[in-house]
Amino acid sequence: MRKLLFIFGTRPEAIKMAPIIHACLQYPQELDVKVCLTGQHREMLDQVLHFFGIKGDYDLSLMQPGQTLFDITSKGLSLLQPVMAESRPDLVLVQGDTTSAFVGALAAFYSKVAIAHVEAGLRSNDKYSPFPEEINRKLIGPLADIHFTPTSRATDNLVKEATRGKIFEVGNTVIDALLYGVDKVRKAGGQADSFPFLDPAKKLILVTGHRRESFGKPFENICDALVDLVRAYPDVQIVYPVHLNPHIQEVVNARMKGVPSIHLIPPVEYPQLVWLLDKCYFVITDSGGIQEEAPALGKPVLVIRDVTERTEGIDAGTAILVGTSREKILTHARQLLDEPAVYERMAKAVNPYGDGTTAKKITDILLNEAL
Secondary structure, eight states: OEEEEEEEOSHHHHHHHHHHHHHHTTOTTTEEEEEEEOOSSOHHHHHHHHHHTOOOSEEOOOOOTTOOHHHHHHHHHHHHHHHHHHHOOSEEEEETTOHHHHHHHHHHHHTTOEEEEETOOOOOSOTTSSTTHHHHHHHHHHHOSEEEESSHHHHHHHHHTTOOSEEEEOOOHHHHHHHHHHHHHHHHOOGGGGOTTOOTTSEEEEEEOOOGGGTTHHHHHHHHHHHHHHHHOTTEEEEEEOOSOHHHHHHHHHHHTTOTTEEEEOOOOHHHHHHHHHHOSEEEEOOHHHHHHHHHTTOOEEEOSSOOSOHHHHHHTSEEEOTTOHHHHHHHHHHHHHOHHHHHHHHTSOOTTOOSOHHHHHHHHHHHOOO
């Protein structure tokens, strides 16, 4: 029996790990599955775990008020030492580019345990954008023994870097999770009750924004563009689940609170986010995961970042990199609202991030590949 230890701690990681965990649990005679939660996120993480029916075997409970990257890294690494000693895994799986993923890989390396990196190979080639995720992801690369890449470009990045270990191009599990989530939410119904303020006669634009590199003037520009947009289009409404970070709360509330047709709401649970993605007309976001998810539902994406490590969506035409320029955001949003041909071209572009079979591919490899 091969002993697997999944280490993760944020909502995006949980969403992307859940399909793999479920797929691995289908082989109880071959795979011994354990889950370690770092708790880098808390409430948002717990909501996702409940939705997907996943329980942690270990919980580091890292999240503290005002924590810094220094705190998460040092405390996480220290607390993982006894977990590694007790669980004695044959393989540690980490996902993406969070600090939890980095310390999980480092703890496995210190314990001389093989490492599998899910969603490997993404690169922006700007070490401060996204920060600290770009470097987290690059630091995991040399440590990993197995690299599960989502796209051919991610594979090429690892090949160009002469990355050691085995590379398997499998797609992205975020699509597996989304398709599962949409089906579950549609069948259950009732999510509309969470948003009684929405006008069904108006087009819905979903906005998410939280990146550190946009703090300050860039975030002010984004907010001002959203205000311009609803004032120019009375038939448009915006829903913005606002991140709890005080740097974001302060700017967003100062510039948009009370503006008609802009609904600033607390962070939503995963099924509510899935419902909003399913119902919206298009998305304005700096989230990496949503850049991947929205195209699977035929929703165009305006990416409010200056660079993105998810360039496949830009090339495929599912997303446009608009940066944080007030004018550029407004121009491209207007195009999607005013030019049906532009909207249809983006909505019907083929999603480059997968078809919902990634978890099965990864599980098959875990069952059959020598470490």
